[in-house]
Amino acid sequence: MKVVSNTAIALDGRIATAAYDHFALGTTTDRRYMSVLRARAEAVLVGGQTFRNWPLPLLPDAEALASLKAESFFDSEHPPIEGRRWINAIVTRGGPIAPRREDERVERIFYTPATGDTDPNEIVADLERRGVKTLLLECGGDLLAQWLAAGRVDEVYTTVCPVLLGGRGAPSLVDGPGFSYASAPRLDLLHAVPVGGEIYCRYAVRR
Ligand SMILES: NC(=O)c1ccc[n+]([C@@H]2O[C@H](COP(=O)([O-])OP(=O)(O)OC[C@H]3O[C@@H](n4cnc5c(N)ncnc54)[C@H](OP(=O)(O)O)[C@@H]3O)[C@@H](O)[C@H]2O)c1
Numbered sequence: 001m002k003v004v005s006n007t008a009i010a011l012d013g014r015i016a017t018a019a020y021d022h023f024a025l026g027t028t029t030d031r032r033y034m035s036v037l038r039a040r041a042e043a044v045l046v047g048g049q050t051f052r053n054w055p056l057p058l059l060p061d062a063e064a065l066a067s068l069k070a071e072s073f074f075d076s077e078h079p080p081i082e083g084r085r086w087i088n089a090i091v092t093r094g095g096p097i098a099p100r101r102e103d104e105r106v107e108r109i110f111y112t113p114a115t116g117d118t119d120p121n122e123i124v125a126d127l128e129r130r131g132v133k134t135l136l137l138e139c140g141g142d143l144l145a146q147w148l149a150a151g152r153v154d155e156v157y158t159t160v161c162p163v164l165l166g167g168r169g170a171p172s173l174v175d176g177p178g179f180s181y182a183s184a185p186r187l188d189l190l191h192a193v194p195v196g197g198e199i200y201c202r203y204a205v206r207r
Pocket residue numbers: 006007008009015016017019020021022023025046047048049050051053091092093094095096111112113116117118119138139140141142143144146171175
């Protein structure tokens with residue numbers, strides 16, 4: 001199974017304010033591109049904290065995909081979305097989860113370990129059994145750090161947004177305990193495309 005992440009980041013690497021609130025960091029173009037990545041995946045995974053901020057179905061948006069065709073956007077190919085279904089995976093240690101809307105195209109799966117933490121390898125194995133070929137991580141830096149540490153991320157997509165959020169303790173692209181410089185994941189840049197004030201980047205994680 002291929003695992004890719006997609007995150008909008010401020011120029012200083014933060015993905016939200018120190019209050020962990022919800023807002024769209026990227027432009028509508030970024031939202032369109034997010035739809036492309038969702039259309040290419042069979043499952044989208046977030047953590048409980050991210051889900052609480054947006055407890056809605058995570059699906060590609062047909063209108064956004066249609067409007068992309070008029071743009072010369074890098075790498076915007078995607079399979080048709082008509083008649084398809086998506087898994088929305090939510091990883092939680094048991095924090096309060098209250099989905100706000102159901103959608104017949106979405107099957108929600110909650111990964112809640114009885115003890116300890118969920119292991120990315122176990123989630124990958126379970127999603128593979130369910131037929132998932134591409135998993136899209138839309139989680140925050142806490143979970144992305146765990147998936148990188150487990151060696152389970154193949155590609156990292158980031159939209160660099162022209163804003164500086166700052167804030168000690170504000171979530172960033174990758175959080176957790178951090179890596180030593182020697183053990184830090186290295187990435188190869190595959191694309192970097194500026195559109196308006198944003199830069200759309202795609203990296204491959206080195207093995
Ligand atoms: N800019 C962007 O593109 C972007 C993308 C994603 C998120 N965000 C923002 O980032 C902030 C959230 O960041 P975050 O790093 O806290 O996000 P997160 O992806 O929601 O991860 C943290 C949550 O995941 C659960 N969790 C983490 N590790 C686990 C494990 N090993 N086993 C089981 N559950 C585990 C916990 O959920 P419970 O608390 O439910 O136990 C924890 O609170 C929010 O403000 C969100 O809106 C921004």
